[in-house]
Structures are given as structure tokens and as C-alpha cells.
Amino acid sequence: MTSAIEVADLVVHRGARPVLHGLSCTIPEGSVTGLLGPSGSGKTTLMRAIVGVQLVRSGTVTVLGRPAGDAKLRSQIGYLTQAPSVYADLTVRENARYFAALYGLGQAEADAAVRDVGLAEAASQLVGNLSGGQRSRASLACAIVSKPKVLILDEPTVGQDPVLRDELWAQFRELAQHGSTLVVSSHVMDEANRCDRLLLIREGLLIADDTPAAVKASAGTEDLDQAFLTLIRRQGSGVPAPRATGETSEVPS
Amino acid sequence: MILLHTTGRILRQLRHDRRTVAMLVAVPTLLLTLLYFMYDSQPGVFDHIALIMLGVFPFIIMFLITSIAMLRERTTGTLERLLTTPLRKTDLLFGYGLAFGLAAAVQAGFASALAYLLLDLDTQGAAGYVVMIAVANAVLGMALGLLASAFAKTEFQAVQFMPVLAVPQLLLCGLFVPRELMAGWLQAISDVLPLTYAVEALQEVGAHAEPTGTMWRDFGIVAGAVVVALVAAAGTLRRRTP
Numbered sequence: 129m130t131s132a133i134e135v136a137d138l139v140v141h142r143g144a145r146p147v148l149h150g151l152s153c154t155i156p157e158g159s160v161t162g163l164l165g166p167s168g169s170g171k172t173t174l175m176r177a178i179v180g181v182q183l184v185r186s187g188t189v190t191v192l193g194r195p196a197g198d199a200k201l202r203s204q205i206g207y208l209t210q211a212p213s214v215y216a217d218l219t220v221r222e223n224a225r226y227f228a229a230l231y232g233l234g235q236a237e238a239d240a241a242v243r244d245v246g247l248a249e250a251a252s253q254l255v256g257n258l259s260g261g262q263r264s265r266a267s268l269a270c271a272i273v274s275k276p277k278v279l280i281l282d283e284p285t286v287g288q289d290p291v292l293r294d295e296l297w298a299q300f301r302e303l304a305q306h307g308s309t310l311v312v313s314s315h316v317m318d319e320a321n322r323c324d325r326l327l328l329i330r331e332g333l334l335i336a337d338d339t340p341a342a343v344k345a346s347a348g349t350e351d352l353d354q355a356f357l358t359l360i361r362r363q364g365s366g367v368p369a370p371r372a373t374g375e376t377s378e379v380p381s
Numbered sequence: 382m383i384l385l386h387t388t389g390r391i392l393r394q395l396r397h398d399r400r401t402v403a404m405l406v407a408v409p410t411l412l413l414t415l416l417y418f419m420y421d422s423q424p425g426v427f428d429h430i431a432l433i434m435l436g437v438f439p440f441i442i443m444f445l446i447t448s449i450a451m452l453r454e455r456t457t458g459t460l461e462r463l464l465t466t467p468l469r470k471t472d473l474l475f476g477y478g479l480a481f482g483l484a485a486a487v488q489a490g491f492a493s494a495l496a497y498l499l500l501d502l503d504t505q506g507a508a509g510y511v512v513m514i515a516v517a518n519a520v521l522g523m524a525l526g527l528l529a530s531a532f533a534k535t536e537f538q539a540v541q542f543m544p545v546l547a548v549p550q551l552l553l554c555g556l557f558v559p560r561e562l563m564a565g566w567l568q569a570i571s572d573v574l575p576l577t578y579a580v581e582a583l584q585e586v587g588a589h590a591e592p593t594g595t596m597w598r599d600f601g602i603v604a605g606a607v608v609v610a611l612v613a614a615a616g617t618l619r620r621r622t623p
Contacts, residue, residue, distance in 0.1 A: 142623060179465050183621045197621060202467045213458030217394045229386035230466040254397060270462075 485519025
């Protein structure tokens with residue numbers, strides 16, 4: 129499997145604060161990669177670097193064989209920002225049609241994207257009048273409308289009800305099956321289980337980069353929450369963590 | 382074409398905001414009516430002031446509207462997202478230019494119609510030139526507003542750029558004190574402010590039946606100032622941010 133995204137020794141400072149300290153990873157084409165980590169760990173910064181909107185101090189980010197942010201990549205990349213970035217004073221449909229037009233696509237594609245995120249009923253409502261969850265789906269529709277080769281989704285399912293979350297994940301999967309590469313950040317561990325690969329970031333360092341099964345196996349637990357706690361402690365103490373599940377029970381959950 | 386889609390999007394946003402549209406049309410006409418009654422007893426003064434105001438209102442209003450609209454693009458994240466798409470910076474800037482230029486033409490059309498038809502505004506030159514210069518002024522206000530929004534982090538700051546960038550131009554353009562009577566250093570400042578030329582162009586239309594060379598030169602200077610402000614504004618649109 130070829131890689132869609134390659135990050136090498138990426139160092140990013142935001143203000144005076146170092147956010148990513150020499151992070152390296154490779155994301156395979158046609159996969160769904162989960163980006164996990166506590167708030168402030170550098171997830172959004174890494175995503176911004178992949179999209180090419182983040183000023184980086186050193187290191188390289190290569191997307192589809194080109195440096196991140198390259199003009200030729202702009203038609204091939206979709207980006208969902210964490211806070212919905214759509215026009216509150218336009219309807220859902222108008223937003224989707226505008227973003228579709230930026231990629232040279234027509235109304236049919238825009239309307240399909242609105243349907244895909246479950247907003248067909250609300251298509252003619254102003255985004256400003258929608259609930260928070262609907263608003264973030266309107267933003268998602270604008271990110272997936274071009275069916276980009278690389279799709280960077282910063283917490284796409286926050287505030288969505290479980291049924292809808294399930295449907296959205298089915299669509300992410302479908303996009304990946306059609307060759308798109310998805311990077312999805314999340315706080316929810318049951319979503320991590322749906323990913324092909326997981327990247328766990330903590331304080332700007334990558335502490336896991338593997339399949340969900342391998343992450344669980346290396347931590348010796350079937351529970352991803354527990355697995356991450358174990359990996360974090362192992363990293364923090366510098367000693368191998370206990371393998372037996374009995375011994376991890378002391379970890380507060 | 383992305384430019385025209387962007388223009389359409391901005392006009393659609395405006396259309397959903399009915400109150401703003403109503404105010405765009407109503408405010409200049411109401412203010413002109415106020416001037417008309419203020420100068421009721423001084424024949425000729427209304428002609429002088431109303432003509433200049435037809436050019437000044439669009440400048441100020443478009444400055445305010447654009448600086449807030451662009452600030453919103455920045456603070457809501459739509460700007461960052463737009464810059465990750467195939468949209469070029471010029472598509473966005475000229476999209477704003479076309480959309481608000483069109484809105485300004487409607488505004489200037491209504492204001493001029495009222496001034497000429499109901500308030501008996503009298504100019505030697507044709508009303509069409511007044512509208513043309515008013516639209517150029519609106520686009521100038523828009524371009525400066527786009528630029529100013531880069532230096533504002535909040536709406537509070539953005540609206541305060543209006544007195545910083547617009548009021549000095551208004552004070553020094555020759556409306557309050559004829560430029561010849563100003564101190565030399567004030568004249569020098571006045572010489573580099575684009576609104577000075579817009580006002581002079583309007584006065585040319587007021588005084589001459591046919592468009593004069595001075596009017597076309599002044600119009601060209603205003604257009605040049607628009608280009609300079611737009612280029613500077615383009616420089617403030619960064620695809621990569623810290």
C-alpha cells in the first residue's frame with residue numbers, strides 16, 4: 129500500500145509554545161486513520177500542517193507526493209475545521225453549492241453532499257438557525273462535497289447522535305473504499321475501533337502508530353481507553369508496562 | 382468561474398440580511414432629505430453639499446460593511462478554509478469588489494434619483510457621472526475596509542478603523558474648509574488622500590456640463606487607489622498562519 133501522507137520530523141511552535149516536537153508518521157492511501165489524544169496534544173496542529181495552513185518550524189509534510197499546501201493539492205484535499213466554518217447567513221444548500229462551485233462542481237454534487245450528512249430536510253434553513261450538531265454537519269458537507277483524495281476531518285462527529293455517527297462513519301468507510309485517505313480526529317474511543325490505523329498523540333509526541341488491534345495487543349488489554357492509559361504511563365515512566373490485564377486494574381478509569 | 386460564484390455568494394448573504402439591504406437604500410436617502418431641510422434657507426448650499434455626500438455615503442457605508450464582512454470570514458474560519466480550496470486570493474477580493482460595487486450602484490442609484498427628482502439637486506454635468514463616481518468611492522471604501530479588517534481582531538476594533546481611515550479623509554477633502562485655505566502641511570496630507578480626488582471629481586461634475594479632464598484624472602486616481610488597497614489587502618491574506 130502506498131502512502132498518501134508522509135510527515136517527517138515535524139516541529140511546530142504556536143506562539144512561544146512548542147506544539148509538535150519532531151513528529152514523524154506515514155499514512156497509507158485509502159485508509160481511515162484515527163488521530164487521538166487529549167485536548168491540546170497537537171491533533172489540530174498536525175491536521176493543519178497536513179492541509180498546509182500551518183506555519184512549520186522544521187520538518188516536512190508530503191501529501192500525494194507534493195509538499196503540503198502545494199497549489200496543485202488544493203483541488204484534492206478536503207478540510208473540516210473543528211469549529212464549523214460555513215456561512216451562518218446562508219442556507220445549508222447555498223453553502224454546499226458555493227463550496228462545490230469552488231471545485232468546479234455543480235448543484236447535483238452539492239445536494240448529494242447535503243443528503244449524505246443527513247441535512248436534506250434542513251437544506252433550505254439558514255445555517256445560523258441550526259443546532260450545533262447540524263451546523264457541524266453542514267460544515268462537513270462542504271468538506272466532502274468534492275470527494276477529495278485526502279480528507280482531513282477535525283472532530284467530525286462531536287455532538288452527533290449515535291445513529292447519525294454510525295451513518296457518518298459508514299460514509300467515511302465508503303470514501304476510503306473509493307480510494308480517499310481520511311484522517312479523523314476524535315475523543316471517542318469506540319470510533320477509534322472503526323479506524324484502520326490509530327495515531328495517539330500526547331504533548332506533541334507520537335506514542336502509538338498502529339492498527340487498533342496491535343495497539344490493544346501491545347498494551348495487553350481489549351479496552352482502547354485502558355490501552356492508551358497504559359501506553360501513556362509506559363512512555364511517562366520509561367519502563368515497560370505490565371502485560372497482564374489483572375495488573376492494569378490499578379489504573380483509574 | 383470562481384470569481385462570479387464568490388460574487389453570487391456574497392450577494393446571497395446580503396439578500397438574507399433584509400435589514401441591511403433596507404438600510405443600505407434608506408439611510409443615504411434619509412440623510413440627504415435631512416440635508417435638504419437643513420439648508421432650506423440657504424440657496425445653492427444644498428447643491429454643493431448633497432453632491433459631495435452622494436459620493437461620501439457609499440464610501441463610509443461600504444468601508445464599514447466590508448471590514449465587518451471580511452473580519453467575519455477571518456474569525457469564523459471560512460477564510461482559512463477558502464484558502465485551502467482552488468480559490469485564488471483575487472477571486473475573493475474581486476468577488477467582494479463586484480458584489481459590493483453592485484450594491485453600491487443600487488444605493489447610489491436610489492440616492493441620486495431622490496436627490497435629483499425630489500430634492501431638486503442641480504448639477505451642470507449628468508447624473509450618470511455622479512453615480513459612476515459614487516460607485517468608485519464605494520469600491521474604494523470596500524478596498525480599504527478589506528485592508529483594515531486585517532488589523533482588527535474583533536468587531537469593536539474593526540468599526541474603530543472607520544474614524545481612523547475615513548474621517549480624516551472626510552475632514553481634509555475640501556468639504557469643510559476649501560483646500561486652498563488649509564495650512565500647507567494639511568494640503569500635503571490632503572493631496573495623498575484618495576477621497577480628496579473623489580470629491581474634486583464630483584465638484585467637476587457639479588460645475589461643468591461636459592466631463593472634464595480633471596474629472597477623468599481624479600476618477601483614475603481613485604481607481605488607482607482601489608488597486609493599491611486591493612494589492613495590499615491581498616498581501617494580508619495568508620494561506621499559512623502560525
